[in-house]
Amino acid sequence: MIDAWAVYRKLPFWMQDVLITIVNVNQYRVRRKGAYREFREYYSKSWDKDKANWEVEAEYRLALFLDFARAGSSWFSSVHVSELSAFPVQEKADVINHLYDIATIDENSAIVSLTGGTTGASMKVLYTVEDTQERFALLDTFRAYHGYEIGKKVAWFSGKNLATDGDVKKGRCYRDDLINKIRFFSTFHINERNFDSYWNALERCSPEFIVGFPSSVFDICEIADRKGLKLRNRVKVFFPTAEVVLPQHRDVIGRVLGCKLVDQYASSEGAPFILECAYGRLHIHPLSGVFEVVDENFKPALEGELLVTSFTTHGTPLIRYRVGDRIKLAPPDECCECGSTFPLVERIDGRTSDYVLSPENGRVNLGNLSNSTKSVTGIIAFQVIQDFQDEIDVHVMASDLFTASERAKFIDALRERVGPTMSINLKVVKDIPREKSGKFRIVKNRLST
Ligand SMILES: [Zn+2]
Incomplete structure (x- = not known):
């Protein structure tokens, strides 16, 4: 098979930028068509709903989703009632080995998402277009709440190997989406030797926002910090993805980039969302799905492993899915100053296997x-x-x-x-x-x- 990235990296820089812009603009267009606008409105109004109000809504969405899975997925057809506790725990291995029994749609009509599993086994899930639109509507609503809208300048640090060593040495450790104003940085070349390349590219781009792996952004900031450097134009917010955020990340990144770090939890196989509010607390978003926290014997607990049921997984229903992460809930009677009554999470502990x-x-x-x-x-x-x-x-x-x-x-x-x-x-x-x-x-x- 031809490695598309290897071919891509041989093109002139301007052509690479144009291509990444085209791919990205097209992806954004699909994600933000159809049901997107309606869901943006739905989620913008959701954050400060009364508890009684969102509880009823969440129960209704759960019942609808469980009915749908029993009717549409042969994997779940043997479950006779639409009660969450009647469903068995769903393992990663089930999704890997029985995807086509679990999925309710054809691969041709699906948006396919591939994830690298912890054990190296790659995992595939099929999303419906509408679910993707709902997920992006929620994510965009969350980012908008913290100030980001598409078109504002953003630097992106995620696992794409889009530059060669030679490019990075020439200062080209990134590619630009010229229309959405996104600078995608390669996260594969960050080290002391290439520091100037990254730092200068960041300074020149002067992003208002940053999205990506906290450990990658931390690596750059940590070197800068030792050199006594601070970014000239401060970044407003850093939205970390995919990894656990550590206290030292917040410390050093905040100091060097001058920004606030705003955390979130969602997985690529489609888990529901946990989002940080303006007061720095993490809230479960109960309209995106159900989070059960359980101990080793699968009994409900304040701290432990997560079983997720996600309302945006009609393509590959995830019900009581053992996503492989641990969290600690806050005591149920705790309130947040932000005014939202969405359940509070004390902390996200990351992967159960770690x-x-x-x-x-x-x-x-x-x-x-x-x-x-x-x-x-x-x-x-x-x-x-x-x-x-x-x-x-x-x-x-x-x-x-x-x-x-x-x-x-x-x-x-x-x-x-x-x-x-x-x-x-x-x-x-x-x-x-x-x-x-x-x-x-x-x-x-x-x-x-
Ligand atoms: Zn809050």
């Missing part, structure tokens, strides 16, 4: 591990790899400030979490490679794979 298994303490999840850098200076990034039950390798990218005493502090903090008997092999490294998808993983547990 944990260290401690002989004494059991699962130590990503959120907990990443906190161990809190009082330690000099750590740029770190990754924990567990290949054995009683041993972890910790790779640290560090600055000169990471002295022997900081190192000891970090090990103490890790020790507190992983327990007294675990061997901790800490190694300072020049670079920590990313995954094929371009994402950065803090924890790699290879015990179970």
Whole structure:
């Protein structure tokens, strides 16, 4: 098969820009036709609805969706009542192995989404056009609430390998959508050597908004921070995608770009949404679907794994789908100053598979591990790899400030979490490679794979 990206990267820059503009404008046109406008209005009015009001609406949408799945999908036809608890838990493996039993539409009439799974298995889901339009309407409403509208200048950092090493050296670490004013940066070449290329391109573009992987934007900002640089024209908002946002991301990115960081949760297979409000709190959007948080025995819990039921997955219905992420809910009686009564989430903990298994303490999840850098200076990034039950390798990218005493502090903090008997092999490294998808993983547990 011809690698389309490889061919693309050989064209002159101006032609690459024109092509990416055409593809993008066309994609935007499809996403924002049809039901889009109606859903934009629906979601703009949703945020401050009364609790009684949205609860009824959410129940109604759920019932409609479950009826639809039972009637339209052979996978769900054996479920006899449209009650959520009557549906079995849906695993990723079910979607991978039985897509055509679960899907209600033909691949030809669908918008196909491909995701790289955690285990390397690629996963495919089929969306209806209308569901895509609804998802973008909600996402656009959320971004508009924080100031962004299409056409405002935005820099995008997602996993597209759109530049070559040579391009980046020439300062061309990006491609431009000239009509929607989007600068797409390659996230595959960010390092100390290419820093000037990225920094100058950012300065010249002077974006009002940034969207993309927090770890990529953080990498640029972290180098800038060490050099004492700040972006001349401050960015208004950074919308991170696809990865867990860490406290140090907020800190450093905020300082260097001068922007607010506004988080969201949604997955490419179509999970419902969790969105950050103007007061920095995360709210479940109950009109986009149902989030069940469960413990190891699948009993309801405040903190644990997510089962999602998503109202925008008519093409490939996701019902009680084990999406593989963990969250912690806020106490149900907590209110938010923003005025919305949508349920509050305390934090998003990321992937369930990202944990260290401690002989004494059991699962130590990503959120907990990443906190161990809190009082330690000099750590740029770190990754924990567990290949054995009683041993972890910790790779640290560090600055000169990471002295022997900081190192000891970090090990103490890790020790507190992983327990007294675990061997901790800490190694300072020049670079920590990313995954094929371009994402950065803090924890790699290879015990179970
Ligand atoms: Zn709020």
